[in-house]
Amino acid sequence: MMLPNAVPVSWYLILSAILFSMGVAGFLIRRNIITVFMCIELMLNAVNLSFVAFSYELKKIDGQLFTFFVMVVAAAEAAVGLAIILTVFRHRMSLEIDDVSSLKN
Amino acid sequence: MTESQSLWLIPILPLIGAALNGLLGRRLPKMAVSAIAILSVLGSFLWVMKCLSALGNLDTPHAEHYFTWIQSGALEIGVDFMVDRLTRIMLLIVTGVGLLIHIYAVGYMDHEEGFSRFFSYLNLFMFFMLTLVLAKNFLLVFVGWEGVGLASYLLIGFYLKEKFAGDAGKKAFIVNRIGDFGFSLAMFLIVITFGSLDFTKVFEAAAKMPVEAHAGILTAIALLLFVGACGKSAQMPLYVWLPDAMAGPTPVSALIHAATMVTAGVYIVARASVIFDRAPIALDVVSYIGLLTAVVAATIGVTQYDIKKVFAYSTVSQLGFMFMACGAKAYSSGIFHVATHAFFKAVLFLGAGSVIHALHGEQDMRNMGGLRSKIPQTFATLCFAWLAISGVPGFSGALSKDEILIAVHGKSEWMFWVGVVTAGITAFYVSRAMFMTFFGEYRGKAHPHESPLSMTGPLWVLALLSAAGGYLMRDLVHSIGPETASHGDHGSLEFIIVAAGLLGIGLAAFMYLMNRGLSQSVAKALGPVYRLVYDKYRVDEFYDAALVRPIQAGSESVLWKGLDVLLIDGVVNGVGRTASAIGGILRRCQGGHVPSYATWIVLGAALVLIGFQLVGGGR
Numbered sequence: 001m002m003l004p005n006a007v008p009v010s011w012y013l014i015l016s017a018i019l020f021s022m023g024v025a026g027f028l029i030r031r032n033i034i035t036v037f038m039c040i041e042l043m044l045n046a047v048n049l050s051f052v053a054f055s056y057e058l059k060k061i062d063g064q065l066f067t068f069f070v071m072v073v074a075a076a077e078a079a080v081g082l083a084i085i086l087t088v089f090r091h092r093m094s095l096e097i098d099d100v101s102s103l104k105n
Numbered sequence: 106m107t108e109s110q111s112l113w114l115i116p117i118l119p120l121i122g123a124a125l126n127g128l129l130g131r132r133l134p135k136m137a138v139s140a141i142a143i144l145s146v147l148g149s150f151l152w153v154m155k156c157l158s159a160l161g162n163l164d165t166p167h168a169e170h171y172f173t174w175i176q177s178g179a180l181e182i183g184v185d186f187m188v189d190r191l192t193r194i195m196l197l198i199v200t201g202v203g204l205l206i207h208i209y210a211v212g213y214m215d216h217e218e219g220f221s222r223f224f225s226y227l228n229l230f231m232f233f234m235l236t237l238v239l240a241k242n243f244l245l246v247f248v249g250w251e252g253v254g255l256a257s258y259l260l261i262g263f264y265l266k267e268k269f270a271g272d273a274g275k276k277a278f279i280v281n282r283i284g285d286f287g288f289s290l291a292m293f294l295i296v297i298t299f300g301s302l303d304f305t306k307v308f309e310a311a312a313k314m315p316v317e318a319h320a321g322i323l324t325a326i327a328l329l330l331f332v333g334a335c336g337k338s339a340q341m342p343l344y345v346w347l348p349d350a351m352a353g354p355t356p357v358s359a360l361i362h363a364a365t366m367v368t369a370g371v372y373i374v375a376r377a378s379v380i381f382d383r384a385p386i387a388l389d390v391v392s393y394i395g396l397l398t399a400v401v402a403a404t405i406g407v408t409q410y411d412i413k414k415v416f417a418y419s420t421v422s423q424l425g426f427m428f429m430a431c432g433a434k435a436y437s438s439g440i441f442h443v444a445t446h447a448f449f450k451a452v453l454f455l456g457a458g459s460v461i462h463a464l465h466g467e468q469d470m471r472n473m474g475g476l477r478s479k480i481p482q483t484f485a486t487l488c489f490a491w492l493a494i495s496g497v498p499g500f501s502g503a504l505s506k507d508e509i510l511i512a513v514h515g516k517s518e519w520m521f522w523v524g525v526v527t528a529g530i531t532a533f534y535v536s537r538a539m540f541m542t543f544f545g546e547y548r549g550k551a552h553p554h555e556s557p558l559s560m561t562g563p564l565w566v567l568a569l570l571s572a573a574g575g576y577l578m579r580d581l582v583h584s585i586g587p588e589t590a591s592h593g594d595h596g597s598l599e600f601i602i603v604a605a606g607l608l609g610i611g612l613a614a615f616m617y618l619m620n621r622g623l624s625q626s627v628a629k630a631l632g633p634v635y636r637l638v639y640d641k642y643r644v645d646e647f648y649d650a651a652l653v654r655p656i657q658a659g660s661e662s663v664l665w666k667g668l669d670v671l672l673i674d675g676v677v678n679g680v681g682r683t684a685s686a687i688g689g690i691l692r693r694c695q696g697g698h699v700p701s702y703a704t705w706i707v708l709g710a711a712l713v714l715i716g717f718q719l720v721g722g723g724r
Binding site: 024028097098104 | 696
């Protein structure tokens, strides 16, 4: 089913790319762990958006299925990740990502 | 083929004894340990008797096959036992003398530590020795051959706390290795030539081959077998381990290093007589080595003061006589001497043990003397052996020695004369030992006491066998093989041999009984010659300088500091160092800084995308 004046798929993809790039940039630049964590969620959802867009364009259900998997993984990751962040904060009283480097060398 | 006689019981009984004493012996009382040891050997002696009486005349050998041991292509090696007339003699000697020496050892070892360990080893020796003589193929012989070497090593080094005992054990084992190497090479050659190791097959095939005028394959096999025999039977140049082997307890010296194990070399030569008969060059070598050994060892025996050393060199010398017989194709005479020697040399050693026991460990004859009245039973039994080894007529030693020398006379005249002189020397040094030990005044400090019945009993049995054993065994032995030259009139030769023996005794009596100081002045007059013989021709020193030290130096500079430290350690440490150097560089990537990892991932992903684009995989 194709609506006549629907938004073309390229727009969704461009939006997805913009969101993904923002995620990457934030991940690399920001120093607060929570922000970095949110950037990861942003990247995941940008990918979800392109999956859904392609799924709609190609009339195939696979992309939407994938999205559900990604959401499940993201939920699990959020649970684990937030738990780690909490523990890190309790131990170091800091959320600076540069302080968490005891595995170096 | 007669019905099965369960020959396997003969060696297995001592093995069970060895296992029981070895595993449980420490917790058992001495009584039980000695009962196990003696009964296991007694059982095997009685079983031998039972088998031999059931087998009768043994016109054809009796063989038993138990199972196939090794199957490789066309080569099939089974665990087969066989009894023929040669094995019959060996079985009787090994189990009979072995039994008596076990009984003796119970008395001798009474005060020693490691009572059960001793009997466990001794029974283990019996197992391997019986395997050796019963085996029907060369490989099974080799199993026994190596096994008796092991038992010998364990028993020479029995006194664990003495360094010289351990050293002597190692020396025996290592020198025997050289011989064993020859033996294994001989086996390889036999497999290549005959495709089998089974006695029946090999000897049947060899019998069809012609006598080799020049060195050929049979000569090579015979010589390599003889190398093995040289190691085990202490012939030149491998005899050096036997005198040192006296570091073991005296019953061991009597059983292993005089009566049984050291005769294994003679046994294998007699067993392979078909091969030796067709290799005249090898026979000559056997004769020369035997003669040389007999002379060298006899002269060393004259100068030694340690009573066991004298008898050890005597053993080496007598083994030389046995090989002389084999070299003259008088195999049955050689085996005859094995039998009579087993009796009288066992008495000599056990008697020496009894003397040492009486003097609480004294072995130096200069500290003995006059023991005749103090330990009369030991003295009386030793007299039998003394007269037997000296070749006095009426004793068994004379019978076999006469036969050997007459056979040697048939081969070569000059060897006969050297042999006669050596027989005279033999009589001289044994008489010297007897006179120094039992006559004159007592020169020691310990208080001698006669040995218990368990020691004198076996001594008496063996002493009587030293006298009569030769007459009992003569027909059994001569049934073995080709008729020897002993039949016929050799009156004048026999007279010469007997005269040589009596002359030796007389000379010893003159030097050590009537003119006490004479031996010292003779030694002084001979000067450097005497020193050389007293130092055993410095053979040990020569081996030390020519072989042991170069090998040690080579091992240290080439194998240790070169091969091991530089090459092997170099490679191993080099691998480690390389890995850690690479790791040192890669370590810098691992900054522990999460955003920098992310940067690497982004850059990597970008690189992959660009790569795809370039090769046209993006679309």
